Amino acid sequence: MTKYYLKFDTMKHIMQTPVNCSLEDALHVICRSEEIAWIQLRRNEKKLLNDINADKDGQLRFHILDDKGKRKKRIQTREEKIFVLANDCLTGDPSVHDLSLTQDMNSICSNGCRIARCMKEFFIYQKNYKGALNSMLLAKSLYQKLWDDSPYLLKQLPGIGMVTAKALHSMGVKSFGTLAEADPRRIEIVTGRKYPFGNHLKDSLHLLPPKVEMKVEDTECQRQGKLKLVVTLTRLSQTFQPTKRHYADMIVGSEEDNLILFHEKIR
Template sequence: MKCSYLYVRMKRVSECGLLLLLSSFLPSHLIVKFMHKNPENYGIKKGISADRLEKHVQGIQLRRNEKKILNDINADKDGRLRFHILGDKGKKKKRIQTREEKIFILANDCLTGDPSVHELSLIQDINSICSNGCRIAKCMKEYFVYKKNFKGAVNSALLAKSFNQKLWDDSPYLLKQLPGIGMITAKALHSMGVKSFEALAEADPRKIELVTGRKYPFGNHIKDSLLSLPPKVDVKLTEMESHTHGKSKLVVTLTRISQSGQSAKRHYADMIIGLEEDNTIFFHEKIR
């Protein structure tokens, strides 16, 4: 009986710790609803759905003069958006009719890295969506880590990073994250084939100045901005012992292969080790 009581007591303490953790992200009246509305098969599309954002962005309303803009964005003739509002037959919805649909469309448009929205009121809505979305995604990541839900934790971490930088992780304009690079410069670099940090590190500074129409030493300054990035880390997975019952002992080795720059930001990474088939987390740690 003592062991049984101890188990129950430990479980309650653990749940209290989870509630305390969630309270740092969410208002108290939403915590229980949050814990019951997040399924095991959580994905990125579900993460940016408005039912997880609407309670936190109360100031966003669907205005009559915005409907045509939102309809055009959802039509997505250029194929920019990752997700769309779909109708009953699985086709793109032609008319946006609710604030929830507006939130979903604005989030998708922003995360392309090259948003088509330029109206001040919509830009303010986007900023609210991204700031609240990042906070909620971080909360979901901690929740899924607690629940040992591998897919949910990974997708939440990716979504939080995307909301924080206002870019999908595979956006062609990733260089916008660097200081001194705006949309015009990012597009110019994209036109010369520089789409990644590695490509920028190898690019000729003089060619950068030629393409962007800027004077010396702009190219050098752009390349120096790479120092603001977190250090590169090599991950090596080694099997140490193999057991007969299908279990193995693995050793994960992290090696820093570059030094951190002069950034004032405190970078960190989530190391999540799990099994995708069973959707289970075996190990999680924040690497700073």
Template sequence: MAWYYIAFDTVKQFFTIKGRETLNELITMISNCTEFMDVKLRTNEKKILNALNKDKDKITIRFPMEGKIKTREMKINCLIQAQLGCIPIQDFTLTQDTGRIFRNGLRVTRWLSDFLASCKNNFSALLNSLILAKCFRCKLWENSLHVSKQLEKIGVSLSNAMVNAGLTSFKKIEDINARELELILNRHPPFGNQIKESVLHLPKYKLDIEQV
């Protein structure tokens, strides 16, 4: 607890975990942590947050919440999911809040996965906590198509452009012509070469399984 500077009330909350919690339930628990007490829900933010939560005409968060955004916890939950889903947040204050949430959330999710690893009979919750910790570190969902956002110089807008062009894996980015990549991203040379170079230097893992 002290190693990660986790609040006592946060630890007490996580001690109520049964072991079968889903990813959605863990996000809800994290949104209630004491570490985010300084995040406030402002009246002028509700319209944007409600649109992120539910909107028939736009991309919305992965796990929509029932009803309108009414509490600080719901706001935090919504911002976490919007960031992980690469949904643009068109508000400077909300963007600042999101950055603060992820700085603290990184510590909380790491502690949570370490804590659950030391407990018994909680494989489902442990697995989801590890996935969530990974998501917080990369600021992406574990099954996101926006893999390019992990690269230097690639933000939400450029990542969306790459997804729209079908570049949803590092292998596809590696195989595409640098000039074509620049055309997709509306950037000048040698930007395409720099992106491809970044991908080429990523470690590649291979697992061989042999039946004995």
């Protein structure tokens, strides 16, 4: 709590999360947090928020539901507003363009990322596999303002906004892998940018963490159904020197028992 400068009531919400904490549960914890309690639901925002939650285009991952499990037609509380804004932002192509709501959205993501990182450490301490995994995913998503399966993942690269991301999406470039294989001149034609934008864009892939190959082998089979496994991580060769240091959390757990068996931070 102290490490991430969280308020006491926020930490209580984290500790009260269900054992099988889902991604949606973790997001609800952030929506109830004291760090963003200053965000208020204004009367003139309700229509837009209602339309976003109706989600006619099917963009949102989660929705505000009523007692019958159907999408709620009216947003009525501050927590519901925060939940809708967070979901809208994480699509990668938010419907909100109002300055006030955009500021609220930015605050939700910045504070939410900090809270989710604290949740991750709490669940790792509790050896809660599902909670730790979902908290890590949520923290990364809020930091980048994108879900992990968003069609606009390339917005993470410098120089790519919504217009460029949509143009790349239209030519089938939806991931870092397809971008690495794309023709720089074709990129410039589709995006309407001048040479050498395509080359610079492909060079920006060097900012990403290196690819890692994982190999799992069983070395010893003991009685009572216990196995001893060796996990080998191999960083694939790089022809360039990365400009930024990256780290990763390696978590080995049992999904059935919801138990973390091994955790290590890899740098």
